[in-house]
Amino acid sequence: MRQLGDALLYLLTGFFYWWWTAHLTVFGTAPNFIFLAALNIAIMASPVKAVAYGFFLGIYMDLLGTSMFGGYALTYTLLAYGVYLMKKHFDMSAPFSQMVAALIMSLVSMLFYQGLSLAMSAMPPIKLKSFIAEPFWNAAAAPVVFYFLARLKKRFGIL
Amino acid sequence: MNKEKDLTDYAAVFFIFLSVLLLLFPSTKVVYSARLIAAYSLYPALHYGAKYEYYARNVPENFLSLIRTDQENRALKEKIKELEIYRQSADAVFAENSRLSAALGLSARLPWKGVWARVLNKEPSDWYGSFFIAKGSLNGVKQNDTILGFENGRAGLVGRIFEVYPDFSKALLVTNGVSSVICSPEKGGFDALAEGKGSWLLKMNYVPEDSELVPGTELFTSGGGLLYPGGVYLGRVLKVYPKESFMNFITADIKPAVNVNNLREVFVLSRHKAD
Numbered sequence: 001m002r003q004l005g006d007a008l009l010y011l012l013t014g015f016f017y018w019w020w021t022a023h024l025t026v027f028g029t030a031p032n033f034i035f036l037a038a039l040n041i042a043i044m045a046s047p048v049k050a051v052a053y054g055f056f057l058g059i060y061m062d063l064l065g066t067s068m069f070g071g072y073a074l075t076y077t078l079l080a081y082g083v084y085l086m087k088k089h090f091d092m093s094a095p096f097s098q099m100v101a102a103l104i105m106s107l108v109s110m111l112f113y114q115g116l117s118l119a120m121s122a123m124p125p126i127k128l129k130s131f132i133a134e135p136f137w138n139a140a141a142a143p144v145v146f147y148f149l150a151r152l153k154k155r156f157g158i159l
Numbered sequence: 160m161n162k163e164k165d166l167t168d169y170a171a172v173f174f175i176f177l178s179v180l181l182l183l184f185p186s187t188k189v190v191y192s193a194r195l196i197a198a199y200s201l202y203p204a205l206h207y208g209a210k211y212e213y214y215a216r217n218v219p220e221n222f223l224s225l226i227r228t229d230q231e232n233r234a235l236k237e238k239i240k241e242l243e244i245y246r247q248s249a250d251a252v253f254a255e256n257s258r259l260s261a262a263l264g265l266s267a268r269l270p271w272k273g274v275w276a277r278v279l280n281k282e283p284s285d286w287y288g289s290f291f292i293a294k295g296s297l298n299g300v301k302q303n304d305t306i307l308g309f310e311n312g313r314a315g316l317v318g319r320i321f322e323v324y325p326d327f328s329k330a331l332l333v334t335n336g337v338s339s340v341i342c343s344p345e346k347g348g349f350d351a352l353a354e355g356k357g358s359w360l361l362k363m364n365y366v367p368e369d370s371e372l373v374p375g376t377e378l379f380t381s382g383g384g385l386l387y388p389g390g391v392y393l394g395r396v397l398k399v400y401p402k403e404s405f406m407n408f409i410t411a412d413i414k415p416a417v418n419v420n421n422l423r424e425v426f427v428l429s430r431h432k433a434d
Contacts, residue, residue, distance in 0.1 A: 018201045022201075046163075047163065047166075047167035047170070048163075048166050048167055048170045051167065051170045051171050051174055052170065052174065054174070055174040055177065055178065058178070062181075062194075063193065063194050063197040063198065064197060064198050064201060065194075065198070068182055069181055069182070069190065069194065070178045070179070070180070070181025070182035071178075071182060073174070073177070073178040073181060074175060074178030074179060074182065077171065077174040077175055077178055078171075078175065080171075081167070081171040081175075084167055084171075116182075120182055
């Protein structure tokens, strides 16, 4: 049952991200809900599950993209592992720390993905405006996503 | 705690290894196709970019064909919307044209509306002169309504309604000896008179001698005529006769747009219905 819930959450995350980016972008920018899901799941779920979630959410992003395949999977896997290490030193359950983590980790993951993309396929995939706007969107939306996932965890026992 | 840490490390190494494998090794056609279908289903606009050819490499042709069909479909839908706007604009222009033509008493190019009618009866003695059609005043047919025929998918002038009865009407063909049509080439330049000869040909008179009329020139009814709406295809110049010494114009033979021998149905154009 839990696995089913996890699968459903994965699909819903993908669907929600698609719906938001298709209908609610502001000047072509929007919060990256896949990234936020990977981050918040890494904060609240068990580390193994968090790493697996990071990988599969990354695969979803890779499926949608036109650049290299596997780049986001690697980025979000490392993100989940990084959060696992950070959790030992910081309290990440507070909204402010989630916002700071979302801001910093967004930039780090985008830079990592950009570097990876330049190295692997010599194509810069991320636009400058995304670089500028997305970390702030993510920081703003991070506590909301965390709250929503925490409710799901409490209510249905998933994650 | 150490067990969980070990497990996490193993999981991280496993998924990182898997990701690097995906990055390093070229994807199979299945992966390319899955990416294409998934991305195109959710973000079709992505596929109009400059990187499309690069992205679509290694994807089987049948998938690409599906995508191209969908893109073509989207483009055509846009085109239909655009044409609908033009159509509405054209309707407004036609309405204005009708109103101004009525006010100025001019014969104008009006929308072609009317009824289809079957050719009922042709008399051998008047083969190129007239025939009866199976629509009359009860169907809205009025005297002098224009009659069109279709040949090779193109509309051409056949004649006009001469006598109207409740259920049928008599058509006077352009090839009739008493018929005449003011016509001009498509590019304009001059008006001339095409007259029926009671045979399959029309005679074109009063063509200015300095006109550059050559065989093959297509002729259309002139907007200046009162009997027929302008712009209806009349026929093609077959032969141009040299100027005779006692006349200051030239003449030509015209092959009518529609061969009346082949007509089974005609379209009666009602200028009155456009109002």
